[in-house]
Amino acid sequence: MNTVNVKAEHDYSVFIGCEWSSTLVNKLSGRTRVALVVSSSFVPDLSSIKAIDADVHVFEVPDGEDAKSQATLMALWNWLGAAGFTRSDLIVGIGGGAVTDLSGFAAATWLRGIDWIAVPTSLAGMVDAAVGGKTGINSDYGKNLIGSFHSPQSVLIDLNFLKTLSERDFCAGMAEVIKCGFIDDHEILNLASSLDRNNLLSDFLLLEDLITRAVAVKAKVVSADFKESFAREALNYGHTLGHAVEIYAKYQLRHGEAVSIGMVFVAELAHSRGLISTEVLQQHRDLLSKFDLPISYDRQAWQKLAPLLALDKKARGNTLRFVALQGIGATVRLEDLSSDELDAAYERISS
Numbered sequence: 001m002n003t004v005n006v007k008a009e010h011d012y013s014v015f016i017g018c019e020w021s022s023t024l025v026n027k028l029s030g031r032t033r034v035a036l037v038v039s040s041s042f043v044p045d046l047s048s049i050k051a052i053d054a055d056v057h058v059f060e061v062p063d064g065e066d067a068k069s070q071a072t073l074m075a076l077w078n079w080l081g082a083a084g085f086t087r088s089d090l091i092v093g094i095g096g097g098a099v100t101d102l103s104g105f106a107a108a109t110w111l112r113g114i115d116w117i118a119v120p121t122s123l124a125g126m127v128d129a130a131v132g133g134k135t136g137i138n139s140d141y142g143k144n145l146i147g148s149f150h151s152p153q154s155v156l157i158d159l160n161f162l163k164t165l166s167e168r169d170f171c172a173g174m175a176e177v178i179k180c181g182f183i184d185d186h187e188i189l190n191l192a193s194s195l196d197r198n199n200l201l202s203d204f205l206l207l208e209d210l211i212t213r214a215v216a217v218k219a220k221v222v223s224a225d226f227k228e229s230f231a232r233e234a235l236n237y238g239h240t241l242g243h244a245v246e247i248y249a250k251y252q253l254r255h256g257e258a259v260s261i262g263m264v265f266v267a268e269l270a271h272s273r274g275l276i277s278t279e280v281l282q283q284h285r286d287l288l289s290k291f292d293l294p295i296s297y298d299r300q301a302w303q304k305l306a307p308l309l310a311l312d313k314k315a316r317g318n319t320l321r322f323v324a325l326q327g328i329g330a331t332v333r334l335e336d337l338s339s340d341e342l343d344a345a346y347e348r349i350s351s
């Protein structure tokens with residue numbers, strides 16, 4: 001098992017390669033009430049948790065983004081109220097990023113903040129959503145618009161969860177892993193290259209190393225910049241066009257799939273500015289397509305995507321801001337791009 005420590009409003013640890021239920025049981029001693037929040041479509045074996053000497057409640061929420069609705073949050077608040085949850089009680093979110101985002105936000109808001117533990121079960125949840133303290137739900141006006149920074153007490157990563165995860169969700173999570181490789185840790189790219197594409201789970205030690213390194217990249221950035229000023233922007237590599245593609249595609253693409261397209265786009269921008277070599281640009285395409293991640297997008301979509309770029313959280317006033325690479329492991333802000341440069345980069349990723 002590997003441990004990565006995160007500095008935030010309180011320090012906490014991410015345990016990678018643990019057995020989640022026994023680790024969780026150990027962390028529950030002394031709690032009077034525990035809420036286990038799970039998706040109704042993925043309920044792991046909770047028997048050992050239910051057997052502890054505490055009042056354990058299981059709250060099932062709808063799957064995917066439906067978990068992050070105001071209605072689900074309201075239901076969760078009501079359940080917590082009905083079960084008499086106090087300041088010293090605990091919420092545990094066990095699921096993909098949607099479940100941990102909702103659970104963390106319920107914990108942030110119930111009684112102005114109670115403790116929570118994240119047990120991410122998807123690869124995207126393990127390397128991204130459950131680490132960093134961002135919690136939240138969606139608004140009718142967009143994803144993640146209602147939220148809070150509220151770090152968990154710990155994050156428990158059990159690789160066995162990956163055995164039931166769909167290949168599409170595994171590969172979508174790999175986009176965030178690869179992103180961490182490009183922005184900070186070259187070795188992640190080597191490890192991702194050596195993963196057996198025909199048997200993704202064949203080498204758990206390699207996977208544990210890969211996930212630990214990706215978590216360490218996120219932990220390092222978050223620890224330096226918990227509330228997202230400049231340093232944390234590095235984690236948004238590929239996300240500027242990625243978010244626009246998600247909106248354009250009406251969230252039918254996985255987040256990682258949209259980020260994959262966004263990374264190739266910004267790599268094209270960086271390449272045209274001479275910031276990265278042709279080899280690094282090609283490395284984006286090779287590695288992302290190894291995991292069946294999209295590396296091109298519909299040429300006709302650009303007319304609609306270009307205005308959507310301005311909605312990105314990194315945009316300031318009328319200035320678009322991209323996180324780009326200046327070689328592997330070094331990020332730089334690109335703010336002075338002309339529309340000709342943007343058009344030309346999109347043309348090169350068009351299909």
Ligand SMILES: NC(=O)c1ccc[n+]([C@@H]2O[C@H](COP(=O)([O-])OP(=O)(O)OC[C@H]3O[C@@H](n4cnc5c(N)ncnc54)[C@H](O)[C@@H]3O)[C@@H](O)[C@H]2O)c1
Pocket residue numbers: 039041042063064065068095096097098099101121122123124125128129130131132133134135143144161162163164165166169172255
């Ligand atoms: N808080 C953050 O910093 C942060 C960062 C990135 C993403 N997110 C959020 O995370 C969410 C995306 O997370 P996601 O990709 O995990 O999606 P998700 O939570 O919707 O899970 C994807 C699907 O996988 C299923 N699933 C999860 N684990 C499984 C397992 N072990 N076996 C079988 N099925 C399993 C889920 O039930 C769901 O159907 C989005 O809402 C996104 O906004 C948050």
